[in-house]
Amino acid sequence: MNPLKRQLLIFTVILAAIMELIDTSIVNVALNYMSGNLGSTLEDTSWVITSYAIANVIIIPMTSFLSNRLGRRNYYIGSIILFVLCSLMCGQATSIWMLVFFRFFQGLGGGALLSVSAAVVYEQFPKEKLGTASALFGIGVFIGPTIGPTLGGYITENYSWPWIFYINVPIGILVAISCYFLLPESPIKANINRIDWWGIALLIVGIGSLQTVLERGQTDDWFAATYILVLTITAVVTLVGFIIRELSIDYPVVDLRVMKSKSLSVAAILTFITGIGMFTSIFLTPVIAQRLLGFTPSETGVLLLPGAILAVFALVVSGKLLQSGVSPVLIIFIGFVCFIYFNWSMSHISLDTSARYITLKLIFRALGMALLTVPLSTLAVSSLKPQDMPQGTALNNMMRQLGGSFGISIINTYSARRVASHRVDLIGNVTTDNPTNIDRINSYTHYFQQKGLGLLDAKIRALKVIDLSIVKQSTLMSYIDSYFLIGLLFALALPLLLFVMKRAKKLPAGVVVSDH
Template identity: 40%
Template structure:
């Protein structure tokens, strides 16, 4: 072991980073993809966990909630932690913590143990994404930053998209603990390469004092906000005292946190960087980007599985072309953006327009739609998001000096994550409300005086009789089936409306670009990072 450790340290230096930049990009992307994969991979395994651990649905939901809450608490302070411990040590330590927690999650024999280790896993995972992004901006020369963001963006897009599919396959083929064990070999590869190649930042400086009050206020504020978003729909939002309590603690803590950070000599989150209009406006846009990305990832599989009866594997195959299109688009954008002098905002506008059109196509889906109907709308969705991702990254972080890149990246990724949480919560609530409204409207046309309803009921009865149903139950079964058809149509109308909302939300953000400057990363902050 003696010869190995020195060689690892010699490889992980700023001087060697340029030569190893592609390995570094793949390493940090792999670690980030594992972290994002685990936000959604457990969803399809929840019924199995309930049976094994003897837990209710509400109880086992904390397995997901605990992970995400821990994740968002760590995200905004990851830049400070990287400076405090050293970026290489912090990144490798986060991977190690993530791996260890994954092992103990798979071995958990009680709900309490599983939730605890998921929280630990979330703490480890929270430090990976923003640290990875800051690392890439530093080790790549300006002309190749777009390429590095394309590699990184592919992991960001593919991770949450393929989570349910991978989780479903592993759970059906093996058992639910293996959705955690799969992290071990991949995580160990990422850990080894992180120790070998990821360098410490040339611009990091360790804080002389630790702002413990700020840390506590941030944890309380962000933690309660995320928990409120995760549990709001189940508890009927502000009709629940629990949700009200979360809201009060979150708002109070975050207000005090801002006051604390602005006055503290060594803040855990440098809020003064928000004076940069470019970053501030980009945060609003990326909030909506996160909402659109995660909401469509959440809602579309629900549509496929509840309305069309697809299983997890079939759902994944439908989603895959969109993920591949997104990755290919980012690869092209990564090469192009670094070389072009075209205003980056133009690409964002085009991407938003393509995404909006794709959502309009989603709004045309029906209860009879099939794989051929989904292919091009999913591809266009991927292309649109891929065109937005890299230019928006460069617009957001392009004006920041190198020593603020980690802080800016942390806030940027936190905002996207919170946008996703708000989007999912709003989507789930809106879906329920729309179903109630649409079902009520449809029932106005389904009564004993409706000729169309009467004709449909006769048709259903005839089909039941042909299949040998007993005469005494045909009437009851026919009414039940008619009610199910009404419910299905009401749900379909709700999905159509939601898809259109996603497109409108993204297009509504486009005017924000007028508040940004014409920016190209390699012409600004990137020049300070040139080798």
């Protein structure tokens, strides 16, 4: 392939990955609009996010198998077409469950756009430039979820929510046409004579059940809901059965044997932690900015842009550092420190925190993510044989998505419990013998009396204002606790780097080794 076609192919598959990842977060800011337009509750509308996440996590580990079974080129282009058609149908949906249905199949199509895109990018570079390949693909991994809320907010405010799906159609068509002419068939073929139907079934049921529990647990009060309890038991039984089966047959749908690689195993765990940080920060920061600080969706999106721009350069720099012989462990360590500092800083915000302060701290979050994406991706595949790289990449990508689901689920539960705890503490200060509280009630009462209310009504309104203030402050305090928890999790994960430090020191610049 000549250099121009090669560069165009790399651009095309990275664009496809960005498009897929944007759709993981672009709908977050449009849920209220969808709910009102389709006449559904916000709880039902949240299945628009849940169904896509479930489909994504189910299909990602199967992409290597499906590529070999159907032919990578056919599978990839077919997935793009499915993604585009379902995007169009999502925009045309006239009911919430019609939207959820097509959103699920959009997620199935989107799964290939992540893992296969990564494998294609890696193939275009020699082993000594694996860091550059990781950097280029890392741009898509980072930019997608970061600009999703910004793009979704702009489109929803200035047009209408269906356009967050319609925007995929022209991009997807261009990607499909480009891949038709440029994408070669996979140079490596696995044995595809036998199909692991039981493995596929166990994976679909297990991951689908687990993802549903994670996405819906907090909303439905966890095990107080019978279906959550049933799905939890189902997930445990089927996933254990899946692992046992995949390790005991010759032609598994997901080759878990690649996890014998110490580098891949450690990278997968750290990628899981990184997924928690990536998705929870994208979840928490917009919520705080809009619900507590009064920012519009567009203003919230702008907070993320400076960091996203700097992160693109940081991704390239981290790739160059890897090529020049800098230990990936050192870069990962710096990335974790940046993320720890971001979460520590955000755990000190108040209701008076300025947009400038948040923007500056988000830069550290962005730099941390940029410095983690490239070396973790490189570390994940560095010790694998060429034929195992697609499977290793798929498993690593799945860990990132699962990390995001676990993280958001944990933070939702943790922050809800901390809100209740902080509310009790704050209400304890609202007493009749507290001079500050008495002055505040009297001040609000006098204010509402001036607005024409009687004494009793004015006092009731004053108490409601104080209660709202308590709710707002306790909510903020719960999110502060959440940032601290995430930062602590990153700090506790740092010792894992010791397990790959010795190997990293032995690696000359640009050399890829094998454990097998």
